Amino acid sequence: MxxxxxxxxxxxxxxxxxxxxxxxSWSAWNRAAGSEQAGRAWRAAYLRLTYGCGQYIAYEQLVREAAAQVGLPESAALALEAEWPNxxxxxxxxxxxxxxxxxxxxxxxxxxxxxxxxxxxxxxxxxxxxxxxxxxxxxxxxxxxxxxxxxxxxxxxxxxxxxxxxxxxxxxxxxxxxxxxxxxxxxxxxxxxxxxxxxxxxxxxxxxxxxxxxxxxxxxxxx
The missing domain is CATH 3.40.50.1000 (HAD superfamily/HAD-like)
Structure with missing residues (x-):
């Protein structure tokens, strides 16, 4: 057959x-971070936090924590949420x-x-x-x-x-x-x-x- x-x-x-x-969503993270390099680093930090924490912690909190880890301001997390409809x-x-x-x-x-x-x-x-x-x-x-x-x-x-x-x-x-x-x-x-x-x-x-x-x-x- x-x-x-x-x-x-x-x-x-x-x-x-x-x-x-x-x-x-990669492009949204990059735009919110201001560059592809910063967006990739932020996303990688977020993935490590997310896949390592197991029990649910507010998603928005993890996004902010990951931004802080890579030196991005808290406004980056707000910018990412503003990108969500796009x-x-x-x-x-x-x-x-x-x-x-x-x-x-x-x-x-x-x-x-x-x-x-x-x-x-x-x-x-x-x-x-x-x-x-x-x-x-x-x-x-x-x-x-x-x-x-x-x-x-x-x-x-x-x-x-x-x-x-x-x-x-x-x-x-x-x-x-x-x-x-x-x-x-x-x-x-x-x-x-x-x-x-x-x-x-x-x-x-x-x-x-x-x-x-x-x-x-x-x-x-x-x-």
Missing amino acids: TLASVPAAYPKAVLFDLLTALLD LAPWSGAVDALQTLAPHCKLAVVTNCSARLGTQAANLLPVRWDAIVTAEEAGMYKPDPLPYRLALQKLGVAAHEAAFVAGSSYDMFGTAAVGLRTYWHNRVGLPLVSGAQPPEIEAPTLDPLAAWLARFGANRHERA
Whole structure:
């Protein structure tokens, strides 16, 4: 049987990281910081704080703490929040979501407050079946709880779902939960030390729909 003739076998649900896999929040951080170099340093400090703290601490507080760590003023955090309505989807994100919508439940699992997570999710023209924030889960990714809460809301098991990551930190959580993972590594970050490699890594979302269309068939091949 040729690859083209393999019948579609989509997962029951696809979970997405929101602020890195679907939306270009990098540019917002850079604008708020005043330069790409400062924005990258600030974002890296924030990621270390977020993925290291586990239990939920106000997202806005972590953003301010990360800014202070890299020498940015508190006004940078205010500038980032002002940029929030301007977060733009990565090229290919909307097409991917619209392709998947008839076949799978769609959800986001995002490390931010409920207020900002809902606002960002609603920037994308899709009807979400679940929006899970770190604030709602009470824990930050990569703790397994946010991913499991999304699966619970969707009514699907981990083996019936896929996760689209924006950061390789997510792989710690998806490995613990048993979610097969696609890493949309848009900015070419290295795999975090100790993280399990994703099933597929790409700099765009272009291969996503084809991978998911063969999801069930690939699972049987891997078994």
